[in-house]
Amino acid sequence: MPDLQQIIKAQRSLTLSSIPAGxxxxxxxxxxxxxxxRTVFIASDDTALRAxxxxxxxxxxxxxILQFPSWDCLPYD
Structure with missing residues (x-):
């Protein structure tokens, strides 16, 4: 895995995957x-957000930390 400075200074989007939940x-x-x-992280659901x-x-x-909970509607409703 690249170090933090390589991630921060990346000129293109990066995907960090297979990170253990803990x-x-x-x-x-x-x-x-x-x-x-400012850094943004989008959690998979409200439980993950709260954790x-x-x-x-x-x-x-x-x-x-600012939390924006998910909407109570399905897309395109």
């Missing part, structure tokens, strides 16, 4: 700190 909060906290700018939002402050209490 490792996501630490990785996201490190990426957000290294980026020194990340509850866990990331343990690794990076200085980060502000």
């Amino acid at each position: 490792f996501e909060p630490l990785l996201l906290a490190d990426l957000a700190r290294a980026a020194k700018r 990340l939002a509850d866990t990331i402050p343990f690794f990076a209490p200085e980060l502000e």
Whole structure:
């Protein structure tokens, strides 16, 4: 896996895959700190969103986390 600086300075989109679920909060906290700018992560569902939002402050209490829960409607309804 590339180091954080290679990921931050990438000139094109990157996909980080096969990240163990328990490792996501630490990785996201490190990426957000290294980026020194607003970082967006889209969780797969509300449960994953809550788990990340509850866990990331343990690794990076200085980060502000904004949560936008999913809509209660199907696409194109």
